[in-house]
Amino acid sequence: MNQTTTREAVRGSGVASRNITKAAVIGSGVMGSGIAAHLANAGIPCLLLDIVPKDLTPEEEKAGLTLDHPKVRNRLAAKAVAALPKSSTAPLYRADFASRITPGNMEDHLSQLKEADWIIEVVTERLEIKKSILKTIEGVRKDGAIVSTNTSGISVNAMAEECGEEFRRHFLGTHFFNPPRHMKLLEIIPGFDTDPDITQFMVDFCTKRLGKGVVLAKDTPNFISNRIGTYGLLVTLQEMVRNSYSVEEVDAATGPVLGRPKSATFRTLDLVGIDTFVHVAKNVYDNVQDGHEKDVFTVPDVLNELVSRGWIGEKGGQGFYKKIKGDQGSTILSLNLSTMEYNPSAKISSASIEAAKAVKGAKRKIKAFLGTKDRYSELAWNVLKQVLVYSAEKLGEIADSIQEIDNAMKWGFNWELGPFETWDLIGLPESVQRMEAEGLTVPAWVKDWIAAGNKSFYQEKDGQVFHYLKGEYKAVDAEPERISLSALKAQNRVIRSNTGANLIDIGDDVALLEFTSPNNAIGADILVMIQQSVEEVRANYRGLVLANEGRNFCVGANLMLMLMEAQSGDWDEVDDIIRLFQGSMMKLKRLEKPVVAAPHRMTLGGGVEACLPADRIVFSAETYFGLVETGVGLIPAGGGCKELALMASSRYPDPGSDPQPEINRMFEMVAMAKTSTSGHEAVQMYGRGADTVVMNQDYRIYEAKQAVLELDRAGYVPPQPGKARVVGRDGRAVLQMGAIDMRRGGYISDHDLLIAKKLAHILTGGDVPAGTIVSEEHLLDLEREAFLSLLGEVKTQQRMQHMLAKGKPLRN
Template sequence: MSNTITKEAINGSGATSRTISKAAVIGSGVMGSGIAAHLANAGIPCLLLDIVPKSLTPEEEKAGLTLDDPKVRNRLAATAVAGLPKASTAPLYSPDFAKRITPGNTEDHLNLLKEVDWIIEVVTERLEIKKSILSLIEGVRKEGAIVSTNTSGISVNEMAEDCSEEFRRHFLGTHFFNPPRHMKLLEIIPGFDTDPEITAFMTEFCEKRLGKGVVLAKDTPNFISNRIGTYGLLVTLKEVIENGYTVEEVDAATGPVLGRPKSATFRTLDLVGIDTFVHVARNVYDYVPDGAEKDVFTVPEVMNELVTRGWTGEKGGQGFYKKVKGEQGSKILSLNLSTMEYNPGAKISSASLEAAKAAKGSRKKIKAFLGTPDRYSELAWNVMKQVLVYSAEKLGEIADSIEDIDNAMKWGFNWELGPFETWDLIGLSKSVQRMEAEGLTVPTWVKDWIAAGHESFYQQQDGGLFHYFKGEYKEVEKKPEIISLQALKLQNRIIRSNTGANLIDIGDGVACLEFTSPNNAIGADILVMIQQSVDEVRANYRGLVVANEGRNFCVGANLMLMLMEAQSGDWDEVDDIIRLFQGSMMKLKGLEKPVVAAPHRMTLGGGVEACLPADRVVFSSETYFGLVETGVGLIPAGGGCKEMALRISDSQPDPESDLQPAINKIFETIAMAKTSTSGHDAIRMGYGRPTDTVVMNPDQRIYEAKQAVLAMDRAGYVPPQPGRARVVGRDGRAVLQMGALGLKQSGYISEHDHLIAKKLAHILSGGDVPAGTIVTEQHLLDLEREAFLSLLGEVKTQQRMQHMLAKGKPLRN
């Protein structure tokens, strides 16, 4: 059986008939434990096994344990599980999810594998070791259970060649990228004998349940992302060695100005680990037959020298960069590749770099950078042209689809554009002419494509996106679970629009309110669009989704506007803006049709307040949600405090119940500007309700929000009544303020922090009223507005706002 499988070929193959209720991971190292953690994030109970230790630790000897003690025999996996909640990269969405992982060992607990539906092998990257583990698995797994290997480059077919046909039909590669929670890419590598239905099921399961971006790779050295990414890093190193660029120069020219991450080239290598990179490069070198390709994948001597010295990057304490502490604080030194000495970093500037910085958006940055000839744009071009040609050469060998290659680089290396998308951006025929003029051999299929009259690999037509596939345009697969606002806008589905927001028809009688301002910050234009959207949906639609496709959902209100109005003393204008904000949120909350918010990534301040009025929130798993206004010397004034006070009151309808503990908790959360570490954490912190949900795949959140709107509409939606809250009053306020005073006296908060805390306590307690008083929403909004205006007039608040705008981080004064 051929392993030439496309997503289109396996689509609709009945892959949803099976399920994965329980999984097992063999190998509890960083990668194995990270995969187990992500399975736990997805609600899948997981068995984590590792080998039995051959010796005792000093602590075990002191405790009188022996090698036969279960604590010793399970030590490796148990230690890994215990370390998950404390890990700096936070593999778990919630520390409680660690309970879903059961540690064990491969001698005592191997038989437990017969109880699981998916077994993932994550042991040392050596073929013979992996084959031995697969042999053990085959001896105990139940028939039909899926087995996969998390190899980064070893042949999937060679690994399973000694296994039975039934085993091979259920075996494939699942290459997670590290860290598994945060890296979107998952390369699925079918073997020659893998059942297409298994490939289809795993693709669907990993996309929806694990939230991954799946690409189908061929069983070739290093698959897709690492093959092209490693090639790109090696040709960059070659340019450095031949033309004398410094470490800083390369990182300046191969980072955001080229649509790549800030870590660019050398910082990326330090983060990945130089020894890891060398291993990956050698894997390709060992398996590719072509002499020219072997030459490229020959590891430069400087890399070998760094590994020999133990300068392996961040984990080794130094690599291409080194952080040192001095009298004036820490500073970063960079490695001189000629002398192997570290020198103070130099600031890099040029016409091309400045042109890129002035441009908005990655596409415009790349064009501005490459379109301004100088030493740095020449470096970028020399690297880029080779990567583009190499990607084209490998089409059909590492993957059948240019879309899979592009997605692999975007999701695995965090490129803004994949190789073929980049080629379209810079001009296909024009760039090929230049490449050939400079002596590069462009693959025949690319030249044939241009000769046939095509000017791009991707093309929008008839409301759909098409891409090159085996000599013709083929429509990019449309998945019902993914709603693209960008695609809908190209189909003229915009209902209303202004400078800060759009209202878009997303089908089935549902509209979507999309923020489009810089950083999606909320200003008057968005607030006006909210009010217009409510009127439009009330008259013509079944419900409303509040979502967007920006890098972040919303970073808050327009801070610069507020600061300018305050400094000019136009307090009536500020008051009008706050009233407009509050009124817009109240109008959204009062809509007689269901409203569902679908936040993602950074959702701060006013962004939170735009979600709280919704009937339901569909959180993306990676949602960093918090009312953080105290960080700039203010308090939430768009209804955030009001909504939290209402929720606490509603959650305890018994008039004799004690509200104080819940009020204390939310007071601390808002006063300390705490932000959730995930969607699950946002719910735990009290920002979510029992009806709110978390979606693993961020690409599916708009679809899920739409489905929630439709479900509420079908059930006969009943709009909420105007809210009334039982409050803790002046007695509860005294409790809150006493706690804040204690923190000030202990030196934990400043005088200005204390002032902010007192204002916040006044709002959350309901103001100067007796405990148990029932207050209206408008009463709480008035308290918010008064406190906000008062704090905005404070010099120290304005200093905090200026610092945040200039530095991007809070000032404590």
Template sequence: MTIIRKAAVIGSGVMGSGIAAHLANVGIPVLLLDIVPSQLLAQESAAGLTLDHPKVRNRFADQAIDKLKKTNPAPLYSEDFAARITAGNLEDDVSKLADVDWIIEVIVENLQAKQQLISRIEKVWKRGTIVSSNTSGISIHAMVESASDEFKRHFLGTHFFNPPRYMKLVEVIPNEATDPAIVAFMKDFCEKKLGKGVVQAKDTPNFIGNRIGTYGLLVTLREMIAGGYSVEEVDAVTGPAMGRPKSATFRTLDLVGLDTFVHVANNVFDLVTDPEEKDIFRSPELLKSMVEKGWIGEKQGQGFYKKVTSDAGKEIQSLNIATMEYAVSRKISSASLEAAKQAKGTVGKLKALLGAKDRYSDLAWNILKPVLLYSAEKLDEIADSIIEIDHALKWGFNWELGPFETWDAIGLKRSVERMESEGSTVPAWVKAWIDSGHDSFYENRGGQHFYYLKNEFKGIETRPEVISLQSLKQQNKVIRSNSGASLIDIGDGVACLEFHSPNNAIGADILTMIQQSADEVRSNYRGLVVANEGKNFCVGANVMLLLMEAQDGEWDEVDGIIRLFQNSMMKLKSLDKPVVAAPHKMTLGGGVEACMPADQTIFSAETYYGLVEVGVGLIPAGGGCKELALRASQAVRDPDVDLQPWINAIFETVAMAKVSTSGHDTKRLGYMRALDRVVVNPDHRIYEAKQAVLRLEASGYTPPVQEKIRVVGENGKAVMQIAAYTMRQGGYISEHDQLIANKLAHVLAGGNVPAGTMVTEQYMLDLEREAFLSLCGEIKTQQRMQYMLSKGKALRN
């Protein structure tokens, strides 16, 4: 039975160290190896070190590990996880490769160098150890041509996308002799242990993601040059309007590095034989010129864009490819782009963009058409099905829709007719599929999904670990629903409360559904999961509604909203069935408060969790302050032990609006409880929450009993307020910040009572509500709320 208990990564560059970090993230000890330096650094000489000293010999790996702790975005879920990585070098420590279960090669993209390294690995290789290459496109078979048959059976490609922590895609590429059992194991391991989306690719140049993605970028460059479009125009079209990331084309190229992109494109150019395909992968002179100038993107400070700092402040300039000079970037607008912006969903945006018939609509079509045709042409060559291609582009390039999903979205039959009318050659299998009466590559039959496979529809395999709320709703599993939330039957007697308001902001509709869900589950279900499939779990309460009521002086309405929020959370907390919350991505303010009543929280690894109300001039008032004070009181039950340090830590976290950098990081901020845990694969989050509900129910669940809270009182409040005063005097916070901090201190301390007083949860909720209402009446708070709504960031007034 194959088990990966320990791994080794060879190559400590950005990619190698990033892979090592992600292995460490999931609890796997890693040996990180690199070459031995040939020269001493000045500081090494000054310290009296020689080339033989271990600190010098391990320098490259040591430096990489140290850099992991400082890199932003962070490659590690927690800085502490760096301790799971051990530095070494390829001369002194190569024998240690016999002690690991998986060896990953991540050195320079050069076939000969990789072959030489693999030869060294095989000499110390322990039979049964899996060996893989992280190459982005070099032949897996060619790397092991000279290796033994047994080694070949254990060798494959595992191509991570950069950065490894954040990018979902891993391409698994067997060589001609790889043991199918090892391929199956690695696919399962990468999905379940590393949390990745896995596609199996064929051993062809650049595999799937980089083959199609690079083609698309090169087509875009050629269309820009041919059509006389500017950098800003192309990025305006090839971003969210087409279901692509905000970085669009040229910001993406700047992030990747133009030199890296040229290398990837050249790999296909050198290996394909078809003259037309070869010509497409020939790097344009524009790119070659920019690389020669060193204008390769963000790592050199300029590429297609450049950040410039002047007396007027910072500005973003873009490259004029005709003059090769930079100028201030201009905002692009048109009827087609505005129509796409107003449309709902990626399908709606694409249809609006392509249907507007202006020059930007033409640009979108002229970019999209060749990518769809190329994907269809290369299907059998690079992948076993359209699913692998669609997943590779969605997970590796952050497209909302893969090529074949896009074709369905714009109308397969209609778009093929247009392509042929323009003289394009459509692959015969696509025409045969249409001629057999089909107008899509995917089909949904009552929540059951099918896809094209070799001229027939095949059912998409469903796995128990992946619970799709969207599919369940299509199967009529909705128990209750309103405009903001739904209660869905997810099987085995468990219901799931799903938010689906705009941005999942919490308003009266969601709060009403929470109360109704508690009643429904109490009567008819074994327990409740609180989760959704939105871009973010919840970004907080409905600030727009609060601002409108505050500006109109409708204080009874504001008071009613807060009471409804508090009462809903308390009803959820007192439910006599287990409740498990499963937040993901941004979970802020009211989103955190919606998780706090749960008996257990299953965090997604990528959960950015925090009470951030001070950013809009308020304090948490949906039970957040009360819950944190309660947890502190429960942690320090001995009345002789000082509670103040715990409350001070909470005060600092909330007053500074600290947000976790991962699910694991919630522990550092004091949000994670002993029973809470983290799930790495976000697709398994709802399933794991459901299993947690069933475990709690099976263990004889009893709801938590309300208990009184020990507070630090008036003296403790003074300690926190002095800290805020000091910050104000030092110029670190504004006068309004200090006012908010004083209100927060009053609530967390339990008000003007003696230290050690035991108070009720309702008493603390009343303090929250009073402070919240008073802050809503402040003009500067209303300004902060308005600024957040219009600018999407905090105002420090």
């Protein structure tokens, strides 16, 4: 039976008005508890059920519990919930979100499933068990409730074949990738009988509410991402054996130089678990008929041998790599597949690898790597050509759209480019000609597409992207919530530009300031553009958004520039830069139009200071936000300390109240260089009442723009010059005494103590009595003085050099 899963096909007469206000997850293992945690992240109360244990644990016996006690009967789910805040994968945005999950068991709490709008089955990957659970769910669910299975490759239709029609209309696959919070990909797999409106609702809900990158897959073995990813790993192993490459050589040629993660091939297998990979490969082998495909998906003997030895990767302590801890640190060993012995891992270098390292950006790296002929680029090409052809062969079978396949590989395997995007990059007609000359059979539809005069699968016109779909170019679906800065720049919407930033018209008379410097580090060029942007917006726009499409929002100020100026002794230049930074932030804060910041991922030091003057911050859920300057021996001097002092004062406006506890908290936050683990935690840490969090990072610019328009429509009034009631000398003594105790206890160094004392001096308002009202300018002067003083310290310069060289703090 042909199954159509294009986005057009799932759009029925319109998605019925529905919402998911409560969910239930069946199965509290790693995936089940992780999915429940992410539902909790999205503010959805969730019931988490598992089986009733058949035996008591020693701890339960000691406590005198019986098998009938609720603590025993709910043990599996309750234990999973309790472990969430402690998990190394941090499944929760905030630890207290675990309270949104209610643990229970499948006997005592089964009837509560009728309260759920969405029930997710996440039990073991065995068809008969899943079928049994779905029949149980069918007996208790309310009419209209959506039911989905989380499976990595078992047939969705086979699971539900014994269930009724109404159930099947509301049933589909939702394949989350592990860990559910951090992996963007969610494959949605409709069954033959799934109501198209239900499918469309789930696509919208999971994209917007859960923040997922959703692809529509067909009900085929391993769906999209695992089908192509597994194929790619297996042909890599075959190529490795055929031409005698080592584990390190393969990883060197199939990692970032090819637009793939640093984990490349074998580190990825170790992370996933070799036993898990074998299971996934066998699932395809058992469920495909084509002889050549069966040959590829035949599990190599070496993988079976590793599983039999228990060498299954990180969870087994060793796999293709093994870490040995010694007195001088850890040593990484790699497995020799010929001898099955571990040897010290070798560093691999070659002309092609060095050519890729010499350029920035995935596209340029791939072209440089493949364009430099040697043993390693040959390995990559021999693997890549097979993956591209296989992806083309599977179009129509695993998905109807090349965009779904590309997105699945980018979001599920963290490839920088999907297969068809990669094919365009290396030259579609030229590469097909080479593939055929080397004996590959390229699918007829690809050759027909080229014969029709097309040279790529994607093309862009006037900022609109088109992609191949069933023999013609079709416009990629435009979502109003997804504002693309690259598309706007292609439409000549740049208002102003310099080497470090762009000011862009994003429509509705709203401008956006985009940082473009390396790592979006703030230097003089960005600061100048901030000042120019303020003038432009004041004259011609309704407001300003601060956002960008870089990997991270901003990693801070330009540390190298500061270090160079300090080492050359040009203190007037350093003073000018700090004044420019502070002045730029004050101009943002005093702008007569609303300013909204939309940070994402790493937003550190100066990046935080660029956000704090904004009227509102729209955090991406994955925002790691913190004033981290103490890690390099400095203090925040772009207004960060000043803003914290103002916040503490505003929360205790009554002269009889005591802001000291809040100042203590902020002092600890900055002194310890604390960084939020999520946007939700950033809101909690900084406590700015109007700030919000958007689950889908791709929507943050749209939401920030809407916030600007909302503030403008409400009759925006800029904040008045700030005044802070400070805790003064007495408060400073409290902070310094705490720092001195830390030093006596050996928890911090002498230099840490010096930094702490200077930080305390600023946050408490300087050498003034408690209760003194000070201006923003007074606090900025304190910041600048402390920053310059610390920058002149040898130990601070050592910390800065270490951070630049090693990427991690030095404690000296």
